[in-house]
Amino acid sequence: KAGVTQTPRYLIKTRGQQVTLSCSPISGHRSVSWYQQTPGQGLQFLFEYFSETQRNKGNFPGRFSGRQFSNSRSEMNVSTLELGDSALYLCASSSPGTTGSPLHFGNGTRLTVT
Amino acid sequence: QKEVEQDPGPLSVPEGAIVSLNCTYSNSAFQYFMWYRQYSRKGPELLMYTYSSGNKEDGRFTAQVDKSSKYISLFIRDSQPSDSATYLCAMSSVGNNDMRFGAGTRLTVKP
Numbered sequence: 001k002a003g004v005t006q007t008p009r010y011l012i013k014t015r016g017q018q019v020t021l022s023c024s025p026i027s028g029h030r031s032v033s034w035y036q037q038t039p040g041q042g043l044q045f046l047f048e049y050f051s052e053t054q055r056n057k058g059n060f061p062g063r064f065s066g067r068q069f070s071n072s073r074s075e076m077n078v079s080t081l082e083l084g085d086s087a088l089y090l091c092a093s094s095s096p097g098t099t100g101s102p103l104h105f106g107n108g109t110r111l112t113v114t
Numbered sequence: 115q116k117e118v119e120q121d122p123g124p125l126s127v128p129e130g131a132i133v134s135l136n137c138t139y140s141n142s143a144f145q146y147f148m149w150y151r152q153y154s155r156k157g158p159e160l161l162m163y164t165y166s167s168g169n170k171e172d173g174r175f176t177a178q179v180d181k182s183s184k185y186i187s188l189f190i191r192d193s194q195p196s197d198s199a200t201y202l203c204a205m206s207s208v209g210n211n212d213m214r215f216g217a218g219t220r221l222t223v224k225p
Binding site: 004006033042043045048056058090092102103104105106107108 | 146148150155156157158159160163202204212213214215216217218
């Protein structure tokens with residue numbers, strides 16, 4: 001079974017630009033979560049989508065948004081990029097509707113904002 | 115105080131040693147406990163998954179959860195250089211898919 005796939009692997013953007021990251025979950029997984037990972041803050045929860053609906057949201061500004069499609073694929077968008085947005089963005093999927101089910105992560109998109 | 119505390123290390127051990135990694139937490143609502151391993155330039159990989167208190171063993175890895183002390187551990191027996199990675203503890207509460215992670219402990223196993 002294929003794992004979680006994230007594209008692109010690396011991105012370099014300039015302050016003020018916007019960026020869209022893509023995630024394809026494990027087949028059959030309907031829950032997709034997004035995390036930001038930085039050396040200083042570790043893994044921080046951005047949001048979770050289930051059946052095309054945002055089910056949970058972390059404490060990030062409105063510049064961070066996401067969506068999920070009917071095939072469970074998800075995208076994350078960051079507008080008006082800031083230097084502090086440089087991070088590894090991780091997507092994770094989990095089994096449908098199972099509370100507390102473990103997350104399975106992709107290898108992330110490394111975003112650098114200059 | 116963070117919800118999940120994990121010593122970031124770094125931790126360096128000789129090959130064959132027993133490694134003990136630990137996390138403490140403050141939220142008594144946590145019921146699901148996980149350990150992830152993350153190699154450089156990779157995403158976290160699920161190692162162990164336990165529900166509530168108790169022990170779970172998988173090969174060289176043993177996970178322990180003590181809910182009364184709000185303390186979880188991961189033991190690695192006969193450690194190998196390939197075990198060199200960052201280990202993250204994670205936990206979530208019933209009905210909440212918002213998982214909380216520790217800061218991660220960087221482990222190096224020297225040949």
